[in-house]
Amino acid sequence: MTGVVVPRRERHPVGVVATFVITYRVFLRQIVTRSRLVALGVLGGLVILVGWAVGVSGPTTKHPEPLTRGVDLTINLGLTVVVPVVALVFAAGVLGDAREDGTLVYLWLRPLRRWPLALGAYFSALTVIAPLTIIPVVVSAALIDNSSDLVVAALLASAVAVVGYTGLFVLLGTLLRRSIVWGLAYIIIWEDIASGLGRVAARLSIRGYAGSVLTDQTGVVVDSFDLSRSWGIIVPLVVAVVAVALTSLRLDRVDVA
């Protein structure tokens, strides 16, 4: 075969920052769909509605103080349902959906490092999940008790939970097909039921650490959630970093459609 010499187009190596920026934008565009936003926005609206309803209902025998009612609702609705479920839908979908629908190949078969790609996926999910979860949880807490302690505690706790869950579920999306089903099973069995049953189980769940931040900030005592605020913040951060690192390694080994 005789080759005709054809001038090739100019190119340069793709740096880490460029990889991060490109993948962040692409994934952000891919995961934000109207149906997801509406469904999960409604869920956030419901949380605010529940917060308002609890706020205007007045004291109960179990929770005479607004502060304890606010902590209870933030843990059992915000940190147990809203944050993990919204995080699961967007974070597991960011790489999981790309893998399932075959679009991952457009980023995978490129001269790009894997870790900024994983980081781009993580932050794109975080960008969507954070406002969809933190705002309703904080507003709901403020509607029950507008003391600065509860509002700051709800803000910190939900932010910590978002950081941890997002990392965990981005990784899950690269590990398993039907990651939503597996993620829901994990949320219900481990994060909800098991973590409330004892200290050791709570220390192995994101909710345990986020709940500890909430109780530490407000001074409300809740069994199992008795870690210091520092641990409550540091451990979910470490979980997120390790999860992104593992996602990056997984991307090196994954079968791409």
Added chain:
Amino acid sequence: MVQAINVSKIFGDVVAVADVSFSIGPGVTALLGPNGAGKSTLFRMLCGLTPPSRGQVAILGSDARHDREVRGRIGLVGQEEGLFDRLSARRFVEIAAATHGMVDPARVAAEVLAEVEIDPDDPKPVGAYSKGMRQRVKVATGLVNDPDVLVLDEPLAGLDPVQRRRMITLFHRLGDEGRCVLVSSHVLDEVARIGSRVLVIAQGRLTAAGDYRALRNMMDDRPHRIRLLVDNPRALAARLIAGGTAMAVRVEGESVVADTLDVDRFGRSVAPLARDAGVRLREVVPLDDDLESVFRYLVERR
């Protein structure tokens, strides 16, 4: 440029590709095989998308799965339908160019889209495109990095005849530029136009490799079938049998259809035989010197 050494891929109990070896250089090579023969799996292994269960694959001397630099020199047009559906064609191809580190990705995107005859200024999202247009956008993404190796899995699917012809011309031009262009298809007439150099795969095994006309000549155990258009078919048929030039003949109207194992001897003898019999020979047409015959023989053994 592309090499497979004893490559197998096994999914559970299913052997998708079995002990395949080949080596191909610049130019256009067609990978031919029926649906489910293992073509896409083989391509995925070559590009590093899935590792072989056994054996080795190399593109430009390296495994694309672990070599970032090599991944930048490959263009893949896969069979999967997925695109970033909410982006315009230009934005989609621009991202492909940016991820390859091309200088001025927007200009590169416009150039390659024009090459596949897609309007770069069309604001419609690719999700709204027809199958043929999506296919051409995929080809454009495969071209953005000026690949040394271009792997195209059923790239003509969904294209109309005019687009197919243009796309095949494009593949030939890329091959002539010294690139290795590997194109799969299960459609015989497409492959015949894509290139004479073929790899034939059936049930996961490589059954033949090379120029398909040469492959046909290698099938010594199968007679060649030739149609001779003459003014006196019965007379020529008798001469062909009597002289041992043909092993079987059939008269069809003004034609003689002859079977022979030695096509070279047949070619040398037929004109003198016709002259001696006083028969006017108007046309000689090989009936099974086409890819379909080769394919049927290699794949179906009939």
